[in-house]
Amino acid sequence: MRILVTAGGTRERIDDARVIANTSTGRLGARLADAAVAAGHEVLLLHGVQAARPESPRVQCEAFDASADLARLLERHVPRADAVIHAAAVADYVPLRAPGKIPSDQPELVLRLRRAPKLVDRLRDLNAGAVLVGFKLVSGGGEPGLVAAAQALRQRARLDWVVANDAGQTGEEDHEVLLVGPRGVAGRARGKARIAQAVLELLARGAAEVAP
DSSP states (O other): OEEEEEESBOOEESSSSOEEOOOOOOHHHHHHHHHHHHTTOEEEEEEETTSOOOSOTTSEEEEEOSHHHHHHHHHHHGGGOSEEEEOOBOOSEEEOOOSSOOOSOOSOOOOOEEEOOOGGGGHHHHOTTSEEEEEEEEOSSHHHHHHHHHHHHHHHHTOSEEEEEETTSOSTTTOEEEEEETTEEEEEEESHHHHHHHHHHHHHHOGGGSOO
């Protein structure tokens, strides 16, 4: 199976010297890529420039910086994939870039941001037959809210599965996720290594077993 994994965060330019970024490390995506290669799949990892890298040299890697860079890579590679695991943390808002470098002697700096395109919403149009797995991160609200947010994303973006997690539990060993599909919560996993295996198990079921 040809698996495309995205991981890490985007960096959006404020001016020639500054960026807005997020706290995504890309470690889970790197784990997913390594696990998929170990299972015999052909894997391409699209990773943020500062994200963790996979250990296996058999994982093909391409880097992105801003969300626009990732959008171009997705347009190129998603049509050829059998499955897409979209774990990248893509900016929700991007700054209106200032020319040159904003002076650093101002007592206050006000930024204008505009809504960024939702790249996950484009995946199904790029490949109607691929198994698509998205990720949803929330902060607080409990399991019912997490499941509701995951289902809203799954339906809007026409995904097969959503890996739902809370921002307060994303460490190496305490990372906890819910695996959400058309019939609700299909599984749970804790720790990045186990999460990677659980996601691969979802792919192994194949798109034919996923209800429309």
